[in-house]
Amino acid sequence: MPNTPASRATRTNRAAAAASALLLGATAAALLPPAAAAAAPATSTRAGATTAAERERVETYWTPDRMRLAGAMVPEITPIPPDDTTPDDPRPLPADTPDPGAVWTYGGAVERSVGRLFFTFSDGYDGSCTATVVTAANRSTLLTAAHCLRGVGPSGADDTWHHNVYFVPGYRNGAKPLGGFSAAALATSTAWDADPGTTTSEDVAEAGHDTGVAVLNRAPDGRRAADVTGSQRIAFTRPAEGESVHTFGYPASRLNNPADKYAGSRLIHCAGPDRPSPVAPPLWGTTCDMSHGASGGPHFVDFDPRTGTGTVIGVTTTTDDLAGGLPGTLYATRLTTGAHHLYDWARTRPA
Numbered sequence: 001m002p003n004t005p006a007s008r009a010t011r012t013n014r015a016a017a018a019a020s021a022l023l024l025g026a027t028a029a030a031l032l033p034p035a036a037a038a039a040a041p042a043t044s045t046r047a048g049a050t051t052a053a054e055r056e057r058v059e060t061y062w063t064p065d066r067m068r069l070a071g072a073m074v075p076e077i078t079p080i081p082p083d084d085t086t087p088d089d090p091r092p093l094p095a096d097t098p099d100p101g102a103v104w105t106y107g108g109a110v111e112r113s114v115g116r117l118f119f120t121f122s123d124g125y126d127g128s129c130t131a132t133v134v135t136a137a138n139r140s141t142l143l144t145a146a147h148c149l150r151g152v153g154p155s156g157a158d159d160t161w162h163h164n165v166y167f168v169p170g171y172r173n174g175a176k177p178l179g180g181f182s183a184a185a186l187a188t189s190t191a192w193d194a195d196p197g198t199t200t201s202e203d204v205a206e207a208g209h210d211t212g213v214a215v216l217n218r219a220p221d222g223r224r225a226a227d228v229t230g231s232q233r234i235a236f237t238r239p240a241e242g243e244s245v246h247t248f249g250y251p252a253s254r255l256n257n258p259a260d261k262y263a264g265s266r267l268i269h270c271a272g273p274d275r276p277s278p279v280a281p282p283l284w285g286t287t288c289d290m291s292h293g294a295s296g297g298p299h300f301v302d303f304d305p306r307t308g309t310g311t312v313i314g315v316t317t318t319t320d321d322l323a324g325g326l327p328g329t330l331y332a333t334r335l336t337t338g339a340h341h342l343y344d345w346a347r348t349r350p351a
Contacts, residue, residue: 042189042190042341043187043188043189043190043341043342043345044155044187044188044189044190044192044193045155045185045186045187045345046149046150046155046161046185046186046187047184047185047186048165048182048183048184048185048186048214048217049165049182049183049184049217050184054182055182055217058164058165058166058182059166059180059182061120061164061166062118062164062166062168062180064174064175065174066126067116067118067128067168067171067174068173068174068264068265069126069255070116070118070126070127070128070252070264071126071127071128071252071255071256071264071292071293072255072256073255073256086102086103086105086266087105088105088106088107099269099270099271099272100270100272100287100288100289100328101251101261101262101268101269101270101288101289101290102268102269102270103266103267103268103269104248104266104267104268104269106305106308107308108305108306108307108308108309109230109232109307109308109309110232110248110267110303110308110309110310111170111267111308112169112170112178112228112229112230112308113132113133113169113226113229113230113231113232114130114131114132114133114169114170114232114248114267114297114298115130115131115132115133115167115168115169115170115171115178115229115250116128116129116130116131116167116168116171116250116264116293117129117130117131117142117144117148117165117166117167117168117296118164118165118166118167118168119148119149119162119163119164119165119166120162120163120164121162121163122158122159122160122161122162122163126164127148127162128250128252128264128293129144129145129148129250129293129294129295129296129297130144130248130249130250130293130294130295130296130297130298130316131143131144131148131167131214131296131297132144132232132297132298132312132315133169133216133225133226133229133230133231133232134231134232134233134234134312134343135226135231135232135233135234136226136231136343136346136347136348137347137348138215138224138346138347138348138349138350138351139224139225139226139227139231139351140184140215140216140217140218140224140225140226140349140351141213141214141215141216141343141346141347142167142181142183142213142214142215142216142225142346143211143212143213143234143296143298143312143315143343144212144213144214144295144296144315145205145210145211145212145295145296145315145316145317145333146188146189146192146204146205146209146210146211146212147201147205147210147212147295147317148162148212148295148296149161149162149165149186149187149188149212149214150162150186150188150192150212151192151196151201152192152193152194152195152196152199152200152201152204153192153193153194153195153196154193155190155192155193160192161186165182165183165186165214166180166181166182166183167180167181167182167183167214167216167225168180168181169181169225169228169229170229170267171250171267172265172266172267173265173266174265178228178229179219179220179228181216181217181218181219181225182216182217183214183215183216183217184214184215184216184217184349184351185214185215185346185349186212186213186214187212187213187214187342187345187346188209188211188212188342189209189211189338189341189342191204191207191209191338192204192209205283205317205318205333206279206280206282206283207280207282208280208282208283208333208334208336208338209333209338210315210317210333211315211333211335211338211339211342212296212342213342213343213345213346214346215346215349215351216351217351218351224351225351232298232300232309232310232311232312233309233310233311233312234311234312234313234335234343235301235311235312235313235335236313236335236336236337236339236340236343237313237335239274239276239284239313239334240274241273241274241275241276242273242274242275243273243274243301244271244272244273244274244301244303245271245272245273245274245284245286245299245300245301245303245313245314246269246270246271246299246300246303246305246310247269247270247271247286247288247290247297247298247299247300247316247330247332248267248268248269248270248297248298248300249267249268249290249293249294249295249296249297249316250264250266250267250268250293250294250297251264251268251290251291251292251293251294252264252291252292252293253291253292253293260291261289261291262290262291262293264293268290268294270286270287270288270289270290270330271286271303272286272287272288273286274286274299275329277331280331282333282334282336283317283318283331283332283333283334284299284314284331284332284334285329285330285331285332286299286329286330287328287329287330288319288328288329288330289328289330290316290319290330291319294316294330295315295316295317295318296315296316297315297316298310298312298314298315298316299312299313299314299315299316299332300312300313301313312335313332313334313335314332314333314334314335315332315333315335316330316331316332317331317332317333318330318331319331
């Protein structure tokens, strides 16, 4: 995928998927034909950890150190980044004024329902993204970016999908304050089934199809995810230029550059007016300096900083590296017809 918070990968499938610890691609890519962009592709699905043994294996795989280093290009020699020591304090709540990026220290529902999403590429490289538990009948529906779940290619191919998919709500520097949840099932639009020889993940993302969903397994005590984390509202609406948007994510650029700002250890917040991409109309963004790892993070309207609740109307797909993007902008795939189909597929599936 693109390289903005989502795709800094260097290997073929990784770059195509622009996975978790990466945003989308950093270079321009042609849009899919208008007809393809307008159509609502069907849903491609994949089973996740469906047995007790598989769930235990995923749970055991994600140790604190492995989670801290997910997204590091050379994890065996990359030092574990220090915790962001920004204190949780009673500062005035953020207003609907532009905020380019800061640690969220105000608690509330968003700190529980948003978390870091971990996964492993087919070549064994670990990555991470951001994801949100959204309101659904099964209380187990997770919303993220499609490139955080798979790369472009046949949906039946084992190397197209990511493995060890694991959601940690409220993640904080290797800690799991609310536990972790493996994925029982994953889904993206069939637009990701394209031939990787002729279509890139950037192409599919810029056409507005970079939305993915997962149905989470229950916690060991039998509770569903939303029973533990709460959930956020979701809506499939038309964008309105200038509307106030709050976005959240777990950027982790410091893993590969010690001079960069974010280590992936804390939840980061940005806010500002929404605006369309000048070259990819399906994408809308706001001023923000988040980096790779923020992919899949929620973009909220009607967000209340006092309670940490809002309505998710998009998920982070890339930064301004996107072809012709506006400087300092974090772009989201807005939730439209295709995303609605995915949500409908996930929301009533048993967990």
